[in-house]
Amino acid sequence: MTAWAKASESRLIGKRLPRLSGADKVTGRAKYTFDINRPGMLYARIFRSEIPHGMIEAIDLSEAEALPGVKAVVPLIEAGKYLRYQGQEIAAVAAKTDDIAKDALRIIRYDYQALPHVVEVEEAMGEYAPQIRNDWRRNQSKPGIREEGNLTAGFAQAAVEVEATYHAPVQTHVCLETHGHVVEWEGDNLTVWASTQAVFGTRADFARHFDLPEGNVRVITEHMGGGFGSKFSPGIEGIAAAELARKAGKPVKLMLTRRDEHLVSGNRPSMTQHVRAGATKNGRLIAYKVRGYGTGGISGGAGFQAPYIYSVPNFRTEKFNVSINAGNARAMRAPGHPQGAFAMDSLMDELAEKLSMDPLEFRRINDANEVRRAQYALGSQEIGWWRRNKAPGLGKGVRKRGMGMGSCLWGGGGGQGTQARVTIHADGTVQAVTGTQDLGTGIRTVIAIIVAEEFGLQPQDIKVKIGDSAYGLTSGGSGGSQTIGSVAPVIKTAAEAAKTRLFERIAPSLGANPKFLFSTQSEYQNSDLLWNFNPRTLFFDNKIQLSENVRVSMRKDSCEWHIHDLDGEQLYSVVKDGNTLNVYQLANLCAKHGQIHIESNRNKSISWEQATRQLGLDTISEEGYWDEQLRQNGVAGTQFADVEVDIETGNVKVIKIVAIQDCGLAINRLTTESQINGGVIMGLGYALLEERIMDSETGRMINPNLEDYKVAGPMEIPEIKPIVFDTHRKITGIGEPPTIPTAGAIANAVYNAAAVRIRELPITPDKVLRALAEKGTF
Amino acid sequence: MSNVKQNDRNQESSISRRKFLKGVGTGAVAATVHPTALVKAEPSEEIQANGEIRHAEIKLMINGHVYSVEIEPRTTLLSVLRDGFDTRGKRFNLTGAKLICDRGECGGCTVQVDGKPIYSCMFLAIDAQNKNITTVEGLATGDRLNPVQEAFVEHDALMCGFCTPGFVVASQSLLDENPKPTLKEIKIALSGNICRCGTYPFIFEAVQTASRKMGG
Numbered sequence: 001m002t003a004w005a006k007a008s009e010s011r012l013i014g015k016r017l018p019r020l021s022g023a024d025k026v027t028g029r030a031k032y033t034f035d036i037n038r039p040g041m042l043y044a045r046i047f048r049s050e051i052p053h054g055m056i057e058a059i060d061l062s063e064a065e066a067l068p069g070v071k072a073v074v075p076l077i078e079a080g081k082y083l084r085y086q087g088q089e090i091a092a093v094a095a096k097t098d099d100i101a102k103d104a105l106r107i108i109r110y111d112y113q114a115l116p117h118v119v120e121v122e123e124a125m126g127e128y129a130p131q132i133r134n135d136w137r138r139n140q141s142k143p144g145i146r147e148e149g150n151l152t153a154g155f156a157q158a159a160v161e162v163e164a165t166y167h168a169p170v171q172t173h174v175c176l177e178t179h180g181h182v183v184e185w186e187g188d189n190l191t192v193w194a195s196t197q198a199v200f201g202t203r204a205d206f207a208r209h210f211d212l213p214e215g216n217v218r219v220i221t222e223h224m225g226g227g228f229g230s231k232f233s234p235g236i237e238g239i240a241a242a243e244l245a246r247k248a249g250k251p252v253k254l255m256l257t258r259r260d261e262h263l264v265s266g267n268r269p270s271m272t273q274h275v276r277a278g279a280t281k282n283g284r285l286i287a288y289k290v291r292g293y294g295t296g297g298i299s300g301g302a303g304f305q306a307p308y309i310y311s312v313p314n315f316r317t318e319k320f321n322v323s324i325n326a327g328n329a330r331a332m333r334a335p336g337h338p339q340g341a342f343a344m345d346s347l348m349d350e351l352a353e354k355l356s357m358d359p360l361e362f363r364r365i366n367d368a369n370e371v372r373r374a375q376y377a378l379g380s381q382e383i384g385w386w387r388r389n390k391a392p393g394l395g396k397g398v399r400k401r402g403m404g405m406g407s408c409l410w411g412g413g414g415g416q417g418t419q420a421r422v423t424i425h426a427d428g429t430v431q432a433v434t435g436t437q438d439l440g441t442g443i444r445t446v447i448a449i450i451v452a453e454e455f456g457l458q459p460q461d462i463k464v465k466i467g468d469s470a471y472g473l474t475s476g477g478s479g480g481s482q483t484i485g486s487v488a489p490v491i492k493t494a495a496e497a498a499k500t501r502l503f504e505r506i507a508p509s510l511g512a513n514p515k516f517l518f519s520t521q522s523e524y525q526n527s528d529l530l531w532n533f534n535p536r537t538l539f540f541d542n543k544i545q546l547s548e549n550v551r552v553s554m555r556k557d558s559c560e561w562h563i564h565d566l567d568g569e570q571l572y573s574v575v576k577d578g579n580t581l582n583v584y585q586l587a588n589l590c591a592k593h594g595q596i597h598i599e600s601n602r603n604k605s606i607s608w609e610q611a612t613r614q615l616g617l618d619t620i621s622e623e624g625y626w627d628e629q630l631r632q633n634g635v636a637g638t639q640f641a642d643v644e645v646d647i648e649t650g651n652v653k654v655i656k657i658v659a660i661q662d663c664g665l666a667i668n669r670l671t672t673e674s675q676i677n678g679g680v681i682m683g684l685g686y687a688l689l690e691e692r693i694m695d696s697e698t699g700r701m702i703n704p705n706l707e708d709y710k711v712a713g714p715m716e717i718p719e720i721k722p723i724v725f726d727t728h729r730k731i732t733g734i735g736e737p738p739t740i741p742t743a744g745a746i747a748n749a750v751y752n753a754a755a756v757r758i759r760e761l762p763i764t765p766d767k768v769l770r771a772l773a774e775k776g777t778f
Numbered sequence: 779m780s781n782v783k784q785n786d787r788n789q790e791s792s793i794s795r796r797k798f799l800k801g802v803g804t805g806a807v808a809a810t811v812h813p814t815a816l817v818k819a820e821p822s823e824e825i826q827a828n829g830e831i832r833h834a835e836i837k838l839m840i841n842g843h844v845y846s847v848e849i850e851p852r853t854t855l856l857s858v859l860r861d862g863f864d865t866r867g868k869r870f871n872l873t874g875a876k877l878i879c880d881r882g883e884c885g886g887c888t889v890q891v892d893g894k895p896i897y898s899c900m901f902l903a904i905d906a907q908n909k910n911i912t913t914v915e916g917l918a919t920g921d922r923l924n925p926v927q928e929a930f931v932e933h934d935a936l937m938c939g940f941c942t943p944g945f946v947v948a949s950q951s952l953l954d955e956n957p958k959p960t961l962k963e964i965k966i967a968l969s970g971n972i973c974r975c976g977t978y979p980f981i982f983e984a985v986q987t988a989s990r991k992m993g994g
Contacts, residue, residue: 019931026914026946027914027917028875029874032940099853099857175974176884177878224938225938440937440975442937674934674976675937677979681978707883713971713978720979
């Protein structure tokens with residue numbers, strides 16, 4: 001059993017340290033899947049459907065196959081099958097150059113029977129909509145219903161009520177590195193460079209599809225350009241790349257285009273919620289009812305959190321999916337939470353207003369979470385909540401300021417399944433190896449920090465090897481903010497074990513003064529023990545101190561004694577040498593600043609290299625284990641937004657966001673702040689800018705590019721104050737939670753500024769102006 | 779697609795593709811190039827017997843070295859850097875500039891041409907002749923990062939890093955022209971670059987630090 005030292009007592013943990021991959025990334029040396037160039041490599045593209053709904057009658061690949069420079073073509077669908085959204089895969093082509101592959105796509109022909117389509121959710125639910133799924137009546141899945149308490153009684157007790165509809169659109173991931181792979185066969189061995197969040201999951205998928213032993217497949221992801229939840233499997237494009245490579249007998253690179261990426265590589269489903277809620281005159285949420293739905297394309301996945309972090313004794317939630325002819329959903333950064341939080345936080349403010357209560361106060365009444373309550377206090381100070389409009393829309397002039405808040409919860413504790421190994425070489429070099437992948441989270445640097453802290457070295461001294469299944473050490477996919485909770489404990493215990501082995505080896509060279517804790521009573525633990533012994537008859541090199549209770553056990557034929565405290569934790573090993581036992585209490589040795597010395601006597605020290613040189617031809621290599629006490633599941637966060645609304649243009653400008661995120665023990669404070677900033681910025685995009693727009697007539701996406709699908713750019717960035725809220729000494733993952741509260745905070749701030757409640761994301765100028773006009777304040 | 783015929787008829791209102799390429803090539807294109815054999819235009823001696831498009835050999839100066847490359851007129855500068863070979867068969871492998879949107883929207887492909895930042899995905903290789911091309915790979919000196927690069931690493935102005943080369947080149951270009959930019963000027967200058975991970979706040983700090991380090 002082990003624990004993290006406090007950040008205040010650590011050299012490296014909890015500090016702001018630069019990323020190890022920084023130099024490679026700023027020089028262009030870092031190679032992503034998109035950058036891999038293999039000898040003889042072909043470039044592949046996918047031919048996609050431009051119709052939203054139809055049945056394939058025939059596909060003609062002959063002209064494409066005959067085009068000079070084309071080396072392989074594979075169909076990805078066959079006659080008689082259905083095309084169910086724009087972008088669906090029809091065929092894949094591999095050619096000598098990317099330009100030739102593009103040329104080939106232009107001469108693929110297919111015949112189809114067009115079918116009626118529907119791409120708007122409300123339309124799909126209507127009685128005249130075409131049925132696009134056999135199993136869903138009116139394109140709706142069977143609702144999931146949860147109920148507690150008694151709604152009628154609850155509403156009867158309500159002093160105020162709010163009835164409202166909230167809406168958020170489909171949001172796409174916009175990974176800057178599109179999905180894709182470079183695939184190379186060698187006999188029946190397959191090497192795949194993948195832009196993936198799941199090296200081992202991808203290996204399993206390729207192995208299964210091509211009926212190969214998993215050991216024949218190697219997946220490599222040294223660097224990858226963003227996943228946000230969409231990159232967990234090879235997808236149709238990965239398998240197509242491997243089929244093309246096999247057919248052509250050459251390596252193949254198949255990366256999606258930006259257009260493909262918007263159409264088919266996943267999205268956050270939309271959300272429409274019809275809510276009715278009531279609160280007592282004392283501000284307690286007493287009744288809550290929601291009927292909500294959204295679209296995840298043809299498939300499902302359109303859930304949302306409700307009533308989220310707020311407790312309400314009487315509630316009913318009804319949720320279902322609506323199917324439309326559009327690309328399918330995939331998990332996107334905190335699935336279900338940003339949409340749920342936006343609606344819930346807006347609702348809370350609306351209820352508070354009816355009670356003439358400060359929304360912050362209203363939340364205190366309804367949120368018992370101790371951490372978040374502390375965050376409310378801190379955040380309101382930081383943003384200057386006392387300066388907030390006492391009534392919405394106050395203030396002269398055209399540019400009105402306002403403040404709002406939003407909150408979140410998340411898990412992030414990680415779990416079993418990671419294997420990691422730390423190796424110390426005789427030349428002093430250190431390696432830390434595990435199967436995880438770094439999507440930009442900074443886990444690579446976190447691993448180095450943990451090992452370096454343990455060994456008294458610097459992070460740059462640790463060679464971290466991740467993102468390659470050939471290392472043979474598995475780890476799970478990077479999703480659910482699970483990575484650090486799954487990986488860090490195993491790395492720490494591996495480092496500790498390696499350090500223990502090293503100390504055992506070198507203690508004699510330091511003449512370490514053994515302090516041996518021993519008792520007059522010894523208990524024999526198990527049947528392995530075959531000796532009786534009286535500790536007092538043992539001879540030691542140096543002084544013995546008798547104190548605490550311990551248990552002593554020894555295996556037959558072994559020279560090792562194991563001494564445990566009464567909880568069963570091993571204190572140290574003792575090596576028997578003739579009649580004497582040389583005892584080294586490891587706590588007596590200390591590794592710091594590249595030196596190893598005796599704790600009580602710094603003059604007795606040797607350098608790290610001098611120590612490791614004593615290994616001679618040996619290497620120390622230890623695997624770790626997952627200790628669940630090293631990580632914590634469950635984090636809370638809250639954000640406060642200060643915005644300016646121009647009531648003439650309808651433009652919303654975010655001035656400042658204070659983002660307080662419970663991060664457990666933050667190993668690297670700098671990269672943790674980056675995650676918070678990043679989450680807030682994606683949340684800002686969700687609040688003000690991003691929306692997949694479908695054209696009803698043609699059934700196509702109007703904005704599958706980066707000029708009309710707007711992600712936040714430099715001009716939209718407010719002052720962001722990320723606050724790493726340390727609550728406890730256990731680590732936890734925070735990739736997702738910082739993106740959750742932002743939209744609610746901004747929407748509430750807009751109301752406070754301009755006195756118009758926008759219940760539909762993104763909050764674009766036209767919506768603000770329309771609301772102002774309807775109110776008559778325009 | 780009957781551009782060729784149509785344009786020949788309307789000489790003053792449009793430039794035929796043949797003429798456009800002649801002009802653009804400043805004489806370096808050995809022969810004009812037809813649209814691909816896919817188009818049922820008049821066959822011509824310029825199209826080789828097997829229908830392949832004629833290539834042109836041009837010289838490009840990249841990061842201080844001159845290379846000969848064989849390209850099609852439609853080849854972009856980005857494509858040459860990332861996927862191209864010189865005529866001796868050596869791959870450039872200059873994969874710092876990234877292909878992200880392929881339509882001049884995101885800045886991931888930013889390189890400098892004659893000291894000015896451009897989107898290399900929207901820049902024809904044939905237009906890059908006789909110009910000084912600097913990619914992100916040309917900024918560091920051996921293993922030593924330049925002040926902008928150092929500042930990016932120090933401030934964690936990067937996460938996944940895919941947009942980073944574009945931002946580094948754009949930031950360098952800003953400081954080359956305006957050594958003491960205000961925060962607003964930094965935002966405007968970098969507004970041609972997109973980051974999805976959300977590193978902007980630390981990028982702005984990095985540029986400010988680099989500016990100070992460079993004596994701005």
